[in-house]
Every structure is written in structure tokens, then in C-alpha cells.
Amino acid sequence: MSGRGRRRSPVADQAIIAAALELFAERGLEGSSIEEIARRAGVTRATVYRRWTDKAALIAHALGKAREGDGPEVHDWGHVGADAFVRIMLEDVPETLAKPELAPLTARLLGSAQAHPELVRAYWDGYLVPRRASFSRAIVAMQADGRLAADVDPEVLQDMISGALVYRLLLSSEPRSVDDWRAYCRALLRTLGLTA
Numbered sequence: 001m002s003g004r005g006r007r008r009s010p011v012a013d014q015a016i017i018a019a020a021l022e023l024f025a026e027r028g029l030e031g032s033s034i035e036e037i038a039r040r041a042g043v044t045r046a047t048v049y050r051r052w053t054d055k056a057a058l059i060a061h062a063l064g065k066a067r068e069g070d071g072p073e074v075h076d077w078g079h080v081g082a083d084a085f086v087r088i089m090l091e092d093v094p095e096t097l098a099k100p101e102l103a104p105l106t107a108r109l110l111g112s113a114q115a116h117p118e119l120v121r122a123y124w125d126g127y128l129v130p131r132r133a134s135f136s137r138a139i140v141a142m143q144a145d146g147r148l149a150a151d152v153d154p155e156v157l158q159d160m161i162s163g164a165l166v167y168r169l170l171l172s173s174e175p176r177s178v179d180d181w182r183a184y185c186r187a188l189l190r191t192l193g194l195t196a
Contacts, residue, residue, distance in 0.1 A: 008051065015041040016048055020055075020062040025104050029059060029116045056119045057126070064127035066105055067096060082147035082194065085138050089189055093165075094181035103169050110170075132158055148194060157192065164188055 019040035023032040034055050038045045052058035096102065113120050136154040143150050148157075168176075168184060176184075 012041070012043050012047055013051065016043060016051065016058070017062040017065050020059050021066055021101070021105065024059050024062070024108055025101065028108055029056065029112055029119050032059065034058070056116070056122045060119060060122035060126050063105060063109055063123055066099070066102060067127075082142045082145055085142065086189060086194065089185050090182055093185055094178045097165065097169060097181045098176060098178040100175070106166060107170055110166075142194070148192075152193075160192065161188065 016037060019037045020032070022040065023037055032055055034045055034048050037055070037058065038048045041048070048058065052061065109120070109123065132155075135158050139148060139152065139154040139157055142148045143152060165185075165188075
């Protein structure tokens with residue numbers, strides 16, 4: 001995205017992101033285009049291209065926004081103590097996971113991994129890398145405070161948490177409420193040795 005030119009409209013940003021998510025959920029990456037996203041958002045193609053270089057970058061950004069919810073910004077994750085980390089996992093994460101649109105979008109993303117590696121790479125680089133870096137800093141801080149074992153590998157721990165949540169999100173046979181997700185996250189944290 002570029003910061004040059006006239007001031008960007010948050011309304012246009014939201015409309016573009018919503019349109020990108022709708023199209024991706026309906027048709028996948030191959031069935032989406034900048035032209036169709038712009039049409040659905042009620043903006044010009046130039047408006048979209050001023051913000052994103054291509055549809056993979058746009059959809060990756062939109063998927064990140066869908067997962068972000070109203071929780072803390074990515075840079076905040078790296079500066080929280082163990083208690084605040086647990087609160088994020090028990091409050092913000094369940095709210096996001098309970099969104100009905102998240103499972104289909106996640107399934108589409110994972111299903112695109114082989115056919116559209118550019119989408120997965122854009123999502124990894126633009127969304128996951130900064131979050132994982134902050135998450136790792138939080139884990140190291142919790143180890144220093146004695147809340148997690150010193151020999152816990154931050155990268156592996158993140159994979160375990162993410163893997164468990166995605167597995168439950170995609171393979172659960174019934175919809176899960178915020179309370180169901182909260183109970184699962186609490187059990188997951190307890191299993192990993194981090195209690196509320």
C-alpha cells in the first residue's frame with residue numbers, strides 16, 4: 001500500500017475489504033478480480049490500485065482484517081504480560097473465532113495453498129509474520145516471568161495454538177458460541193501450562 005497522494009477514505013477502505021472478502025468466500029482467488037471488487041465496493045479500479053498492488057495482496061489484507069476483530073493491534077501483543085496475554089486469549093480470540101464468516105474464509109485460504117501460493121505468501125508476509133514476531137516476544141517475556149517453562153520453543157508453541165484453533169474451527173461438526181470458544185481456549189492454555 002502507498003501512503004502518497006490524497007488522503008484515503010476509511011469508508012472506501014472498508015467497502016473494498018468487505019467486497020474482497022465476499023468475492024473470495026463466494027469464488028476463491030481465481031474467481032475474484034480487482035474490477036469486480038471495485039464494482040461491488042462502489043469505487044474505481046484506480047481507487048483499489050492506489051491501496052493494493054494486486055488482488056492477492058488485497059485479499060490477504062482483507063483476510064487479516066477479518067481475523068483481527070476488535071482486539072489489540074499486532075504491536076501490542078509483544079508488550080503484554082502473562083495475565084494480559086491470557087485475557088486476550090480468553091476474550092478477544094473467542095470473539096473472533098465465533099464469527100460465522102471466519103470458517104469459510106479460513107477454509108478458502110487453506111484450500112488455495114497449492115494452487116495460489118502467491119496468496120498464502122502475501123498472507124504470511126503481510127499478516128502472520130508481524131503477529132508471530134510479537135507473539136514470540138510475549139512468550140519470551142512470560143518465560144522470563146516464570147509463567148512458561150524456559151525450554152518452550154516460541155515458534156512451536158504458536159504452531160500448536162494456531163493448529164488447535166484452526167483444526168477446531170474447520171472440523172467441528174457444530175457451530176460454536178463465544179462461550180464455547182472461551183472454554184476451549186481456557187482448556188488449551190491450561191494444557192500448555194499457562195493458567196488463567
